[in-house]
Amino acid sequence: MATGPDEELNRPDLQELHSLQDATVWDVDGEKLGKVSQVHLDATGKPVWITVPLGLLESREKFVSLRGARMAEGSLVPDVHVAFSRDRIKGTPDMPTDGNLSEAQVALLNDHYSA
DSSP, X not given: OOOSTTOBOOSOOHHHHXXXXXXXXXXXXXXXXXEOOEEEEOTTSOEEEEEEEESGGGOEEEXXXXXXXXXXXXXXSOEEEOSSOHHHHHTSOOOOOSSOOOHHHXXXXXXXXXX
């Protein structure tokens, strides 16, 4: 995983994965979304999805694609800047965030973030 201000996220080592789990998430417009709740990896160990609590009292976790995301460090808590707006993220289909994603769920998320 890249730690420079303009580098995309790649396969992380354990320390970098821990940093990602503690990160603050910002949307494409620079709006703070919240803290990363979970990190979901693909079969190669690359982080591809994170979840961020949104909504009233942060009661709904939404999956966010890390495609095009960049990680910026330099403060006590690192920042993840994602390539999508809050509205796009809020419109993500609801699905359980505990456990692994099924192929159908991954396809649904990919369709949402590709549109």
